[in-house]
Amino acid sequence: MRRALSGIVPTALRLGAIVLLIVVPLSATSAPGLTGTALAVTLLTAALALTMLALVLLSLRNAHEPPGVSWWKSLRSPRQAPQPVALIALGLAVILSVALSTMTHGGPAVGALLISVSLVVTRFPLRQSLPVGLLAIGGLLMAGVLAGDPTQNLTLILGNCLIFLISYAAKQRKATRAAEAREAVLAERARIAREIHDILAHSLSAQLVHLEGAKLLLRADRSAEALDRVTHARDLAKSGLEEARRAVSALREDPPALPVALRRLAEDFESAAHQACTLRISGPEQRLAPETELALVRTAQEALTNVRRHAPGSPATVELECDPAWCDLRITNPASAEKGSPGGGYGLVGMRERAELLGGTLSAGERDGGFLVHLKVPS
Template sequence: MAIALGLAVVLAIILDAVADGGPALAVLLYCLGIAAVRLPLRHSAPIGVLAIGGLLVEGAIHGRLGRDLSLILSACLVFLVAYSVKERRAARAAEAREAVLAERARIAREIHDILAHSLSAQLVHLEGAKLLLRADKTDEALDRVVHARDLAKSGLEEARRAVSALREDPPALPQALRTLAEDFQATTGRPCTLHISGAEHRLPPEAELALLRTAQEALTNVRRHAPGSPATVRLLYEPGSCDLRITNPASAEPGTPGGGYGLVGMRERAELLGGTLSAGETTDGFQVRLWVPA
């Protein structure tokens, strides 16, 4: 293509020198535009130099350098406009690719947050059940299997919710938190109080997702590590930020041991947004707090 366009430029200059007509100049400008749009700069630039040099030589030979100088300016303008169009197209394509990669990363993180924690906990329970069966402790082994089944059921429900959220527009954060509180109460039989203060408004999708996943993980930990305890969820909308706190009193019943990897993932998600996540004991129980700029 570069050779063909170069030859077309030379022929257009020769035809203009012989016939001094407009069609030859139109062909010249068209070839420069095509070269700038279709070819890389290392190939299109020599064609532009060839056109400018040919026009200068033609003007010097025929004594019409003034006319050809204006034509050279027009040729440079056409080349620059066509090249800028090409660069804008490349920039939009790059932005589209980055958006696709970011969406893939978001989906991967979402699936990991949902499944990795529940699957690792299931493996721990099943491994413990295997050891208990070898020791003829069938009742304790059955209890481990039941816990693993409950974790599998919970993970499957979370995966279905995630797929549904990817297919549809997710609900607003307050509504999603109300649903979580209702699920907690229906599952545990204990109250889950939700307090929302400040002017409610939609946050960026990444911020709403981080707040929702943190609330899910915190309420899951309450069910596992503090069985029988109620929970309180507080969401505060502030100018330029949002503050989420999940608290629960200490439980007299023994909970399921765990390593807290889910909160580690939530902390990483918060840091990606420029926020902070803290989790620890309080004077009367346990609190998980997430602050994100929004």
């Protein structure tokens, strides 16, 4: 429905141009008639009107094609020779417009010429539209030479060149916007893929490690240790499911402000680990780029999750410091006396890749008897 309605306005304009092409010359000096020059004007006007009407019909047929199928492309059948009907019609319209404009000294024929040049640039690639544009310029020059004044149609020639350039620039701008839209879709798909990977990949790999260990322990008749491994795998699955749900919710809704998101992570850590999580935020309160805020939140989330798994019973500290140039995020925790669950480290690898995409850095390792995760990204 929208596709059909979008063709009504240009179709109405073209039909109006055809009506003006027929009506206006009736009151002109070189009016259509049945003898001499007047007969030639009549024949040229009729031929040009029929050609323009054929272009309108072709455009209407294109508008009624199913979405994604261009009738201009369907003119080229794989089983037949190329049949650029519309291109030939536009070339004929240019020739007729130049001839009629020369005989009537302007009038609606000039409008038909400019419309034809604009249409051919809009509908066809440059290698096909350029010859038609040169045909219009050559025809106008030839008409001036035959009339004894080569500069007679100089203004009209410049007008045609201007219309050609404006139409081509508009076409290129539209193509650029379409390419940017496609790039945005691909970037969004990549972002969603990273979200799913960062949330699930490390938890699933850790589950596999625990389950494989449980299988080996059961074969060795160490059922108590095997049960402990299965319990850890269940906890990882539950945590991964909660994080996946949180990610889906974040993708569907506007993300909260960075301080709010970090505060929620600290509260979740305290609720799950039954240990304190100190949050310190310094710097001007301002919203950062969405991808920057997302990287900071995901890094803090991954680091706190690792503290719960690999240093159970250990408190955590989250420090965020932002200035006009950089944002520093530090997550630290002291060493734990309790034995943590093993992990493959895929989450930190994903965070490091996310930081590098933003032009930042991420480091993680032991520091002052504890563990430090440090993310630095441009603000």
